[in-house]
Amino acid sequence: MSGYAKNYAAIFLLSLAGCWSTAHGADDGDVQSLLPLSLDELFATKVVTASRHQENRTDSPAHIVVFTREQIRERRYKNLADLLEDLPGVDIQRGTRSSVYNNFTFQGHVNNNKMLIMLNGVRIDHPVGGKIPVAENFALYNAKQVEVLYGSAAALYGADAAAGVINIITDHAADAEGAWVSAGGGSFGETEASLLAGVKLNDWMALTVGGHKQSSDRARLDQYYLKDFPKVDAKTFSGSVAVPSVARENYTGGTAGDSLYARLDAGDDLTLGYYRNYFRSLTSTGDRPDTTLYLDNARWDTAIETMYGTLRFNLTPNLKGELVVDYSGYEVDPASKYLNIYTDFQDNGYVYDKAWRRGVEQNFNWRVNDANTVLAGVGYKDYYALITPDLPKPYNTSLSPDAQGLAYPNTTLPIPVFEAHYSNTSAYFQLQSEWNKAVSTMIGARYDQHSAYGASVNPRLGMVWHNAPDSHIKLLYGEAFRAPAPEDGFSTFGTFGGAKNSNGLYLGNNFRSPNFDLKPETSRNLSAAWDWRPRSNLNFIANAYYSEVDNLIVTSSEAVPTQYIPGALLSQSTIKVNAGKEMHQGIDLILNWRNQFGNAWSSDTWGGYSYETGHIKESQNALTLAQSYIPEQKLKLGNTFRYRDRYTITPKLYLIGATTTERNDKTQPGERLKTPGYALMNLHFGAHKLADRNLSAYLDIYNLFDRRYYVAAGSSSTTFVNMPQPPRSAMLTLEYRF
Numbered sequence: 162m163s164g165y166a167k168n169y170a171a172i173f174l175l176s177l178a179g180c181w182s183t184a185h186g187a188d189d190g191d192v193q194s195l196l197p198l199s200l201d202e203l204f205a206t207k208v209v210t211a212s213r214h215q216e217n218r219t220d221s222p223a224h225i226v227v228f229t230r231e232q233i234r235e236r237r238y239k240n241l242a243d244l245l246e247d248l249p250g251v252d253i254q255r256g257t258r259s260s261v262y263n264n265f266t267f268q269g270h271v272n273n274n275k276m277l278i279m280l281n282g283v284r285i286d287h288p289v290g291g292k293i294p295v296a297e298n299f300a301l302y303n304a305k306q307v308e309v310l311y312g313s314a315a316a317l318y319g320a321d322a323a324a325g326v327i328n329i330i331t332d333h334a335a336d337a338e339g340a341w342v343s344a345g346g347g348s349f350g351e352t353e354a355s356l357l358a359g360v361k362l363n364d365w366m367a368l369t370v371g372g373h374k375q376s377s378d379r380a381r382l383d384q385y386y387l388k389d390f391p392k393v394d395a396k397t398f399s400g401s402v403a404v405p406s407v408a409r410e411n412y413t414g415g416t417a418g419d420s421l422y423a424r425l426d427a428g429d430d431l432t433l434g435y436y437r438n439y440f441r442s443l444t445s446t447g448d449r450p451d452t453t454l455y456l457d458n459a460r461w462d463t464a465i466e467t468m469y470g471t472l473r474f475n476l477t478p479n480l481k482g483e484l485v486v487d488y489s490g491y492e493v494d495p496a497s498k499y500l501n502i503y504t505d506f507q508d509n510g511y512v513y514d515k516a517w518r519r520g521v522e523q524n525f526n527w528r529v530n531d532a533n534t535v536l537a538g539v540g541y542k543d544y545y546a547l548i549t550p551d552l553p554k555p556y557n558t559s560l561s562p563d564a565q566g567l568a569y570p571n572t573t574l575p576i577p578v579f580e581a582h583y584s585n586t587s588a589y590f591q592l593q594s595e596w597n598k599a600v601s602t603m604i605g606a607r608y609d610q611h612s613a614y615g616a617s618v619n620p621r622l623g624m625v626w627h628n629a630p631d632s633h634i635k636l637l638y639g640e641a642f643r644a645p646a647p648e649d650g651f652s653t654f655g656t657f658g659g660a661k662n663s664n665g666l667y668l669g670n671n672f673r674s675p676n677f678d679l680k681p682e683t684s685r686n687l688s689a690a691w692d693w694r695p696r697s698n699l700n701f702i703a704n705a706y707y708s709e710v711d712n713l714i715v716t717s718s719e720a721v722p723t724q725y726i727p728g729a730l731l732s733q734s735t736i737k738v739n740a741g742k743e744m745h746q747g748i749d750l751i752l753n754w755r756n757q758f759g760n761a762w763s764s765d766t767w768g769g770y771s772y773e774t775g776h777i778k779e780s781q782n783a784l785t786l787a788q789s790y791i792p793e794q795k796l797k798l799g800n801t802f803r804y805r806d807r808y809t810i811t812p813k814l815y816l817i818g819a820t821t822t823e824r825n826d827k828t829q830p831g832e833r834l835k836t837p838g839y840a841l842m843n844l845h846f847g848a849h850k851l852a853d854r855n856l857s858a859y860l861d862i863y864n865l866f867d868r869r870y871y872v873a874a875g876s877s878s879t880t881f882v883n884m885p886q887p888p889r890s891a892m893l894t895l896e897y898r899f
Contacts, residue, residue, distance in 0.1 A: 209282070210308040210328040212593065212603070213317055213536055214526050219633045222593065222603035222623030224311040224690040224704045226751075233301050235765070235801045235809050237845045237861050239353070241278070241299035241327065244307060247797055247813070249749035249769030250704070252790055252820070254872040256379075256414065257447040257884045259499070260461050262294045262440070264876075266790040268311065268706055269745025269775040270324035274646060277318055279328045281424075283469040285436050288489035288518035289546045289581075290321045291646040294463060298418040298440035300373040302343075302355040305332045311704065313639030313686040316607045316621035317536075319587055323641040323684045323710075334359055334367035334426040345859070345894030349887075350378035350415075353894065357422075369424045376417040379887065383412035385869065386885040393451045395506050398671055399658065403506035404454065412455045417441045430473050437466040444499045444510075452879035453501040459510075462494035479528040490517040495555040502879055503671065504551060505656050509570045513556035516546040516647065522587075536591040536605070546581045546647035551654050571659035572667045574728050579651035579675065583613040585644075591621070601625045609642075614681050617642050631694040639686050645679040649714050649737050657729070666730040674723035674736040682739075684710045702751035713741030715779045740780040745788060747773030761805050768798040786825065787833045790873050792818035809847040812865075816840050822875035824882050836883045839870035857896040864889045 207215040211223040218225060228244060238244040242263055246253050252266040265273045273295050278286040287293045301307065307329050314322040331337075337359030344354040355373035362368055383390035390412050395404040420438040441462045445453040453459075469487035476482055492515050499510035520542035527535040549556055553570050562578035569576055591605030603623035610616050621639040628634055655672030662668055688706040695701070714737050722734040754766040775788025799813040817840075821833040846860040864887065871883035 206306070208308050209330070210279075210310045210326055211314075212591070213282070213524065214534070219627070219692060220601065220625060222601070222625055222635065223314075223637055224635060224688060224702075226309045226311075228304075228307045228309075230305055232765075233304055233307065235803070235845075235847065236799060236811055236813070237859065238301055240297050240301060241307075241329075242296050244301065245295070245327075246815075247767075247769075247799065248309060249751055249771045249797065250311065250706075250747065250773070252792065252795070252817075254790060254820075254874065254884065255886065256442075257872060257874040257881075258876065259442075259444045259446050259448065260294075261292045262296050262416070262442045262446055264790060264874075265295065267324040268747065269708065269743070269773060269788055269791060270710075271788075271790055274321060275324040275643060277314070277322045277326045279326060280436050280467070281330060281432070281434060281469075281471075282328060283434065283467065283471075283485065283487050284318075284489065284518075285329075285438075285465065285467045287465070287516070287646070288491050289516040289544050289646055290644060291491070291514075291516070291648045293465065293491075294440040294442065294461075296418060296440055296442075297353075297375040297416065298420060298438040299329075300355060300375070300418075300420050300438075301329065302357055302373050303331045303369075303371050303422045304329050306330050312637055312688050312706065313619075313621065313641040313684065313708075315619040315641035316591065316605045316639060317589060319540075319585070319607060319609060320611075320642055320644040320681070323643050323682070323686075331422075331424060332359070332369065333429075334369040334424050335361060337367075337369045339899060341896060341898040343894055343896035345892050347861075347892030348890035349380050350376070351890070351892060352376055353892070365428045367426050369422075371422045372420060374419040377415060379414045379416060380890070381412055382414065382885050382887070385888050389881070389885050390450050395451065395454060396502075397505045398502060401505075409450070410455055412450075413457055414443055414446065414455070415457065432471040434469045434471075435467070437464065439464045444497070445501065447874050447876070447880045447884055448501060449879060449881055454506060456500055458496075459498055459500040461497050464492050464494075466490045481526045483524045483526075485522045485524070486520070488517070488519045491515065495558060498555075499551065503654055503656065505658075507570065509551065509553040509656075511552040511555050513549045513552070513558075514547065514648070516544070518545075519543050532595045534593045536589075536593070538587075538589050540587045541584065542587075543584045544582070546651075548579050548647055548651040550576060550652075551656070552576060569657050569667075569669075569726075569729075571657045572729070574657075574667060574726055577726075579647070579653075581613075581647045581651065583611065585612070586610045599627045611644060611681075614644055617681065617683075633692040635688075635690040635692070637686075637688045637690075641684045641686070642681040643684075644681050645714060650676045650679045653725075655731070655734075662730055664730075665728075667728060669726070669729050669731045670733040672722070672731045672734045674719060674725055674731070674734050676723075676737050679714060679737060680712050680739045682710055682712050682714060684708055698755045700751075700753040702753075703748065704751070705746075705748040707746040708744070710741075710743045712739040713743055713777070713779075714739060715741040717780065740783075741777060743775060743777040743788060745773065745775035745791075747771060763803045765801040765803070766799070768796070770794075770796050784831055786831055787821050789821050789823040789833060789875075792820040792838065794818040807849055809845075809849075811845040811847075813843045813845070814840070815842075820873040822873040822882050824875035834875065834882055836871050836873040839868065841868065841870065842866060855898045857898075859892075859894040859896070861892045861894070862889065863887070863891070 211221040250268045254264040310326040340358035342356040353375045357371035359369040392406045392409040394402045418440040423435040425433040467489040472484040504510035522540035524538035567576045587609045589607035595601040606620045619640045623637045626634045657669045686708040690704040693701045719734045722731045750770045752768045757763045796816040801811045818838040819835040824834045826832040842865040844862045849857045867889035874884040875882040
């Protein structure tokens with residue numbers, strides 16, 4: 162670790178030396194359009210996610226972190242995964258999961274289906290609450306600011322807002338006139354391009370459109386981690402050699418993603434929006450070479466499309482209304498497939514998923530008087546999902562589910578296609594009261610009536626105490642529920658070898674059984690935050706939290722296998738059940754420090770230290786285990802050195818402690834196997850106002866010191882426990898503003 166610290170200090174010192182030497186002969190012009198907001202201005206930035214209306218961050222009854230456009234640009238948060246990686250309390254394991262690619266833990270909550278991803282307050286993640294890739298597909302080229310709300314927000318946003326909410330906020334189209342385009346290329350065949358353009362159509366209507374496209378071959382990990390990627394026989398569960406070692410392929414792990422965005426504003430009253438993103442990764446992601454085939458055509462392609470309309474109106478000067486209508490669709494490309502040990506390494510692992518959500522919500526904001534504000538709303542959402550097990554050929558989208566005519570390989574047994582159609586009706590109420598200049602409170606609740614899971618009520622309580630002019634203390638309690646996604650109950654897999662028993666039943670093992678009786682997970686969250694500014698350019702934040710989750714959905718081995726396939730006898734099966742309980746607690750310490758060196762140079766230092774522990778019990782009689790994917794301690798630091806609005810140097814350092822995997826340590830009951838900790842540095846350079854003063858250039862270097870390191874994995878017996886990570890890479894990007 163000491164070597165990394167020395168290198169980090171050296172880069173900072175060299176950057177500072179460059180600051181002073183360059184500043185000595187600098188022009189003292191004061192036009193610095195690309196400089197970030199001061200801390201005073203940042204504190205004055207309005208947020209909307211915590212209460213569904215604009216308020217100061219320090220008045221918001223929740224712990225919320227805001228990233229401005231300038232910070233996103235300078236820190237090189239090209240996509241949501243980059244931004245989340247810098248957040249305290251958030252852990253990311255890149256390239257470890259076959260169908261979601263990156264794995265996230267948000268203050269102990271594992272998987273990205275425990276938090277909401279929104280665009281201008283409209284949900285743009287999985288329409289029925291399933292897990293999705295959060296990677297280069299969620300690019301931030303269109304973001305004015307990103308708000309990250311920690312803790313339960315189900316009282317406002319309903320199901321799945323158990324861990325938090327991420328809200329990407331874009332410019333009003335009338336404020337986004339002009340255009341810019343960027344293109345870049347780098348190591349391992351990586352290319353990326355994006356654009357954003359805005360135009361006023363007339364005096365009251367404006368349009369913004371944008372998009373991005375990314376692809377990468379990614380590093381040949383077998384060339385950098387020889388011991389982790391040996392050429393071995395690919396054997397089936399029965400021990401048959403499907404592919405001998407001498408015929409094994411080289412590692413491949415390419416990705417691709419793109420997105421489209423449009424926003425039309427008619428005055429301040431009507432907004433129409435469209436957003437679509439796509440991501441492709443390989444289904445061999447995270448799997449060991451003895452259990453999978455690394456092939457470019459064994460891929461997982463997903464697309465999410467969202468359309469929405471928002472109508473704002475004033476009933477009285479103190480009573481405002483907002484009507485939101487939205488539709489979201491999700492689809493896995495029918496050509497997506499697995500080629501691994503679960504398909505006997507045969508080309509019969511095609512999969513298809515499809516889902517949609519459509520809804521309407523009416524919200525009201527009533528300013529009762531100077532001290533009290535009431536928020537209330539009602540809504541209705543309709544959901545549909547279709548999920549297939551492994552298929553011997555691609556699903557035919559032009560035929561109905563019943564007309565597919567597919568049978569399990571090596572049998573005559575028809576393959577069932579599972580469908581679900583359900584709805585949810587909701588109503589919420591929240592009262593925010595300012596008792597005096599120092600104390601304000603929030604109390605609220607949401608009622609949901611789910612056609613499949615019945616009724617639930619989720620309360621939310623908060624208090625803000627301005628105990629000093631520059632010191633703010635927040636207390637928040639919230640409850641939440643996560644409705645089981647159709648993939649939890651309906652996702653099945655397994656293969657038949659063709660053998661039958663004496664009764665003529667096909668014999669199958671290693672199957673995943675469906676469970677149509679899953680119940681929602683419920684959680685309780687308590688947090689306390691202290692936001693302190695001892696100086697105008699210095700900000701400390703401490704956030705302590707505790708959460709419990711009941712009815713946790715876990716994978717369990719079936720003592721008596723569910724015989725859900727007529728004509729078959731299944732054995733050694735697993736199933737998803739509500740049997741678990743988990744707890745997490747921790748504290749995040751956050752620093753923001755801004756300095757000005759004369760008229761030309763400035764710096765922006767930020768960082769976060771996190772301490773976290775957690776435990777999970779997968780059934781009433783099971784052993785209590787350490788929570789997966791959590792490093793007990795981690796430190797994330799960054800600093801942007803800035804010369805006027807012309808040049809930036811941004812080193813970022815990650816010190817991540819040993820991280821629990823999902824694999825039990827058989828030598829220590831109750832403990833998990835751990836992935837060794839690591840230190841990683843990225844370095845980013847920016848140069849602006851080049852050529853005709855409209856050109857910017859960026860050089861991004863990842864894994865600066867070319868270290869070999871691993872992140873935690875182990876989600877199943879066929880995956881890596883410690884997943885190798887890429888070597889050093891670099892990317893050069895040019896951006897032109899018209």
